[in-house]
Amino acid sequence: MYRGETILSGGIRKENSLAMSQYTDLELQLKSVKYRKALLKYIKLANAGHTGGDLSCTDILNVLYNDVLGVTPENFAIRHRNRFVQSKGHSVEALYVVLADKGFFPESDLETMCQYQSKYVGHPTRKVKGIEFNTGALGHGLSIAAGIALAAKMDKTENYVFTLLGDGELAEGSNYEAAMMAAHYKLDNLVAILDHNTLQITGRNREVCSPYPIDEKFKAFGWEVVSVDGNSIPELRKVFHELPAEKSKPTLIIANTVKGKGVSYMEDEKKWHHGVPSDEQYKQAMDELDALEKKLVKHSIVN
């Protein structure tokens, strides 16, 4: 639990249990399957999308929105709600699908995604309900999130600010400007999640222009750094509910993920950074995800 005490409901801390108890791990795992299927569906319809990165961060967005943030269409206007700024804006399809599931808009709206005159642009836009910031140019989210976190400190509110970064994105120098400032202001309400899928457009981060060691860099800036399997629902839940990882320090969660997670031929393949599956590939992806769903259900019955 946050500081072992409270919960976020309506974006405000209350004296009762965390949103965490609302879903079982299995229920969230099934949601991830549903989200992956939906995002592939809308990418296929739009004939465009950043597929690999969507699939790598699906579980992270799932846990954030269903277990951590506590934001709903009803409480979204509350100033000191928990906030999520998706810095790696290109993974917008995953975010749209999760927001639709949370009731911010009907999922069928996404049929217009990227079409002429649609408000569902191919990067997060505040025209869409539930989106906190217009992102898509990399290297902005951490500064923005630090600003929101600083405002919360000024107003002595208890809300958290989360941002999701790509590992390729870490080359943008603004990240380190924000990292320095966030530690200086002791923003322990600021949590950066790194979608550590080890790939960017050109290839492996390590080979393109190495960001490593990531943990030591952030520690040197005064951050608390924790690592987690970013495609594991239970692990993600645990790490979020133990926040802040350390008092007076911002937290970096290195979420080790697989780009293209859930679709065998997309997994860990740089060419699926963006890409639309052919009809045949689409069917295979859906079959694989259906099979996973069945397996999850069966496993839970056996146990």
Place this chain on the structure above:
Amino acid sequence: MTIKTLTMGKANLEVFAATLMELADKDSNILAATSDSRGSGKLGPFGEKFPEQIVEVGIAEQNLVGVSAGLASAGKNVFAVSPACFLSARALEQVKNDVAYSNQPVTLVGISAGVSYGALGTTHHSTHDVAVFRAIHNIQVVVPADNYEAREAVIAASKSKVPIFLKFGKKPMPNLPRLENTFEIGKASTICEGGDVAFIACGETVALAYEAALLLEKEGIQAEVISMHTVSPLDSEKVVETAKKCRAIITVEEHSVNGGLGEACASILMQEKLYVPFKIVGIPDEDTVTGSQTEILNHYGISGDGLYRTAKGLL
């Protein structure tokens, strides 16, 4: 004749990449600098053939431009290649100070420019780049119309002693006719002549203006089409000459109507007291509509048909 009877070329960006390969083959001093952008810059083959001549900085456009300025100061002939939106916004201070003000002859290559990224939206559009670079001293702004101009511009840039911003879209372009097969930075090219109305256009919109000229021709209206490939420094002589020759002028650009080619031409005309009927066609000052590049351009009348109608309205 219709626009369809013109031969279809490649994307200007591909011509850029092929030309840079040729140049790099002859001169090991030529470098391509990229920011996780070699794929979108069509520089995959370049990287494979000349691994020693490509510098990859990762997703870091400010660093890209600063590093390129440093490399140039140490004698390297650098082409810094990155999406135009990031090169002209994210790295603007590096462009202004490290490249332009410090006079380092880097060629900044803005790829997928204008609204080429279509539905990816405003973060990815570069409809401000010409305006910001026009307001910075010591950087030339060149927007090639077709494959011929693209190739010539890259060659010219490789020999240039001053900073240049080259702007490329990504869709295949028709090979345009032109009165003279010459290319010089700062000198406009005439695509076709006519005295009724003149289209002064740049980049991918020149082909659209030509399409409009062909539609007008069917009605006996003679349109002149000018490729103003260099928007800064502008060929003001050509603008003045055109205003004296034609009954009306329409400027066309895949750029904001604020601060681009249109306003540059208007400024010259007003100051020369040449008050011809005049219209700036570009992306208006509003939240840009979602759509593919073509849908966005059509939406704002930046199309053969749209320009035809604008001309009819003006005459």
